Amino acid sequence: MxxxxxxxxxxxxxxxxxxxxxxxxxxxxxxxxxxxxxxxxxxxxxxxxxxxxxxxxxxxxxxxxxxxxxxxxxxxxxxxxxxxxxxxxxxxxxxxxxxxxxxxxxxxxxxxxxxxxxxxxxxxxxxxxxxxxxxxxxxxxxxxxxxxxxxxxxxxxxxxxxxxxxxxxxxxxxxxxxxxxxxxxxxxxxxxxxxxxxxxxxxxxxxxxxxxxxxxxxxxxxxxxxxxxxxxxxxxxxxxxxxxxxxxxxxxxxxxxxxxxxxxxxxxxxxxxxxxxxxxxxxxxxxxxxxxxxxxxxVRIAGRFHRTPPWLFDVAHNADGAATVVANLLSVGAPHPITAVVCVLRDKDWRGILQAVARAAERIIVTMAPTAPANRTWNLDDVMDWAVVEGLPVVRRDDFGTALTEAQVGAATVLVTGSFHTVGDAMERLQVDPLAR
Missing domain, CATH: 3.40.1190.10 (Mur-like, catalytic domain)
Known part of the structure; x- marks a missing residue:
């Protein structure tokens, strides 16, 4: 044939x-x-x-x-x-x-x-x-x-x-x-x-x-x-x-x-x-x-504490999930410095997620995942205003590709989290197969 x-x-x-x-x-x-x-x-x-x-x-x-x-x-x-x-x-x-x-x-x-x-x-x-x-x-x-x-x-x-x-x-x-x-x-x-x-x-x-x-x-x-x-x-x-x-x-x-x-x-x-x-x-x-x-x-599960060093992918789309990711990072002794790339849908508790991530990451890059639904994207102006008041180590990169590229600079571990869209878009750009064993 x-x-x-x-x-x-x-x-x-x-x-x-x-x-x-x-x-x-x-x-x-x-x-x-x-x-x-x-x-x-x-x-x-x-x-x-x-x-x-x-x-x-x-x-x-x-x-x-x-x-x-x-x-x-x-x-x-x-x-x-x-x-x-x-x-x-x-x-x-x-x-x-x-x-x-x-x-x-x-x-x-x-x-x-x-x-x-x-x-x-x-x-x-x-x-x-x-x-x-x-x-x-x-x-x-x-x-x-x-x-x-x-x-x-x-x-x-x-x-x-x-x-x-x-x-x-x-x-x-x-x-x-x-x-x-x-x-x-x-x-x-x-x-x-x-x-x-x-x-x-x-x-x-x-x-x-x-x-x-x-x-x-x-x-x-x-x-x-x-x-x-x-x-x-x-x-x-x-x-x-x-x-x-x-x-x-x-x-x-x-x-x-x-x-x-x-x-x-x-x-x-x-x-x-x-x-x-x-x-x-x-x-x-x-x-x-x-x-x-x-x-x-x-046992394997895609997008949940999925490690492809230096990358670590976890969907963590609520505050409890983000807290669990942080606890897991501490348990496995993930190498520092840690940079997190985060995009959260606006109807989720993005404040709770960012507060949890900040307990482990030296730097957080907030961005926009390309496939996030337009009617559910978070407002990065609001995010940055809040992060400044909270004193969190957050920087803004609207372009998703730029966020991924900059995240690797000086980081021993790069955490990608916040939603299925965020993790999926990153895996696709980085050519990571979510079903690979």
Whole structure:
């Protein structure tokens, strides 16, 4: 077979980008949460999501790490695993992955073009269309199991169409307040909407009040069994270093020492949630959990304490995430001086993020990520006025490429953080593959 000609490659790339442009156009206007459209859409597609078991994961912080850990364990056990996450860093195809391989551009183009009339007829949103594509692709690829990450909230998120074998809610934080509520309790209530009757539930938040609320919601939903951190398992003796995070996990009086290559105190808890998902599902899943220590070394997660010296990438799009990055920098002894390149979306707590980053970085360069949505870009005049009053070591470089170039001058470590757009744009310019092992 002859290799594709440059002209055909160009035509394929053009068709892919055109299909994505039409898909992203579906993000226009107000968010339209709810399950009616995606239910009808998947019904018209033959309900592909019912052809394989699903693990469902929600949470403000930690869900990405939990998904990545579960993916590594299940693949290590020899299963064919579909993984659906959002958003992407560099390429849209990162969202839909089977056994570590992203959905091909050709397959994405074919699905979007082929189903565009149906998507338009039903008024499907960007995320509903993408979710339906992912769930259909997993069926076509005959996966043994899929891991599905919630996009926004839980109760009304398009992914809540799945009937999982087990669902987990990780740590709750303040995010998307306009949709989920302005208290941790309200946000937790929305995320608890993924708990379903007859499916196992895992409560991963470590704070007693939120943990109790999530447990109550799971029991009210008819979930069984319900496993709760601190009650049904304990995580202790956490040690973080440059090689990862080790900890002691105790379940039913049995103690194991486990290590994940993910760096950070809370990665011990995220790992424990992934293991609890397997235990709660029982049967063959619980059998896999007992061997999980063998598979943890292969865990990888794009854009989360992702190290390519001198660069260190972490999306850290809220103050809690930024504080975690700083703690991890201290734990691994990242070489100084540290320069941080930061761009935060205006609806995020950029003040809290910059205050956290300033605890580790000798210099902070604030900039504008090229792909940041125009209606959500932060105002650098406001940022600089505030930084001067706070006495933070902040300089402004509006051009993103200039910020990356200057960041390397005199720095032993360059941290890129603030949003998926910031990290993804930097990885693309620096030619760092987010899915590389």
């Amino acid at each position: 002859n290799a594709a000609s440059p002209a055909s490659d160009s035509a394929s790339a053009s068709a892919y980008h055109a299909a994505l442009e039409r898909l992203f156009a579906r993000t226009g206007g107000a968010w339209r949460l709810g399950l009616d459209r995606v239910t009808e859409l998947l019904a018209r597609l033959g309900d592909p999501h019912r052809r394989y078991p699903v693990f469902h994961v929600a949470g403000t912080n930690g869900k990405g790490s939990t998904v990545a850990t579960l993916d590594a364990i299940l693949r290590g056990a020899g299963l064919r695993v579909g993984r659906y996450t959002s958003p992407h860093l560099v390429d849209f195809a990162e969202r839909v992955v089977v056994n570590g391989e992203p959905m091909t551009h050709a397959a994405i183009t074919e699905w979007l073009v082929g189903h565009e009339p149906l998507l338009t007829e039903l008024g499907a949103t960007f995320f509903e269309a993408t979710t339906a594509m992912a769930l259909s692709y997993f069926a076509a690829q005959q996966v043994d199991v899929a891991i599905v990450e919630v996009g926004l909230g839980g109760r009304l998120d398009a992914t809540n169409i799945v009937q999982p074998v087990a669902a987990a809610v990780t740590q709750i934080g303040f995010d998307h307040l306009e949709f989920l509520g302005d208290t941790l309790e309200a946000i937790a209530g929305e995320k608890a909407g993924i708990f379903k009757s007859g499916a196992a539930a895992v409560v991963g938040d470590t704070r007693p009040g939120i943990r109790d609320l999530l447990q109550q919601r799971a029991e009210q939903a008819g979930s069984a069994p319900v496993l709760v951190t601190g009650r049904d398992w304990q995580v202790e003796e956490i040690v973080v270093d440059a090689q990862g995070t080790s900890f002691t996990l105790t379940v039913d009086g049995v103690t194991r020492r486990l290590t994940t290559p993910l760096v950070g105190q809370f990665q011990a808890h995220n790992t424990s949630v992934a293991l609890a998902l397997l235990r709660s599902a029982g049967g063959r899943w619980a059998d896999i959990e007992r061997e999980a220590g063998r598979y943890l070394p292969s």
